[in-house]
Amino acid sequence: MSEVPAVAxxxxxxxxxxxxxxxCAMSDVDVHVVPSKSGAVAVVELEQPxxxxxxxxxxxxxxxxxEVPAQADEVxxxxxxxxxxxxxxxxxxxxxxxxxxxxxxxxxxxxxxAGGEQGEQVAVGLVLAGADDVVEDVVxxxxxxxxxxxxxxxxxxxxxxxxRMFAKGLRRRQP
Numbered sequence: 001m002s003e004v005p006a007v008a009x010x011x012x013x014x015x016x017x018x019x020x021x022x023x024c025a026m027s028d029v030d031v032h033v034v035p036s037k038s039g040a041v042a043v044v045e046l047e048q049p050x051x052x053x054x055x056x057x058x059x060x061x062x063x064x065x066x067e068v069p070a071q072a073d074e075v076x077x078x079x080x081x082x083x084x085x086x087x088x089x090x091x092x093x094x095x096x097x098x099x100x101x102x103x104x105x106x107x108x109x110x111x112x113x114a115g116g117e118q119g120e121q122v123a124v125g126l127v128l129a130g131a132d133d134v135v136e137d138v139v140x141x142x143x144x145x146x147x148x149x150x151x152x153x154x155x156x157x158x159x160x161x162x163x164r165m166f167a168k169g170l171r172r173r174q175p
Contacts (some may be wrong), residue, residue, distance in 0.1 A: 006046035009139050010071030010079055011088040012133060014040045021152040022166030029078055030155030034148040036132035042079060043138055043145045044072050046091075068111060073118065080113035087113050088127055092139050108139065 010031075014020040020040035021033040032043040046069050069077075069091060076089040094106030110127045112119035128136050137143040145151060157165070 006069075006094075007138060007145065008044045008069060008075070009090045009135055010042040010044070010072075010076050011090070011127070011135065012039050012042060012079055012083055013085045013087070013104075014043060014083055016040060017150050017152065018165040018168060020152070021157060022162040022164070023078045023082055024079075024154035024161030025157040026159065027078065027082055029074060029075060030146040030153070033152045033154055034134060034138070034145060035150040038130065038132050038135075041132075041135055041138075042075060044075050045145075046071055066170055068109075068118065076111070076113040077116045077118070081116040085114070086119070086153050088122065089113060089123060089129060090135070090139055094141065 012020055014023070017035035017040040018167050020042065024031055024033065024042065029042075029092060032045070033045060034041050068089065072089055072091055076087055080087045088110055088134065090110045092106060094108075108128075109123040110122045110124040112122055128139075131162050134143070134148055138145050154162070
């Protein structure tokens, strides 16, 4: 089995990807930002834990999908405070199997965040059904976030450019 690159996606109400990238850069939040028809999306690359030499069945039994990776949780909390509106965090724990039953397997979860606090878990299928296809493609690893047209990395933006992008993005909606 091979691991699909681990990412978490934060759906935001910010209409413009440059505005979100600028807002994140000015707030020292280093994420990938991609445009979508339903609002700009922040993508967090998650650190992969080192595979253990000996696998314990208890890990599988304990995996309930209730835990949110710390990096993704921090970004979702910050963005829900900065945007003054709720955001939705989608996380995935996926692997590809090249054995008899080939394909992608794992679990997706979605959580609401508002005012810097984690809210209730929401049906990830409903969230993805209402989101742009690019969200599903990035979460499932069909496309690398850096290959999405309009991709920007907030951590690579100088502060002056971030402020300019944020102001320009507020003036007009850019998909």
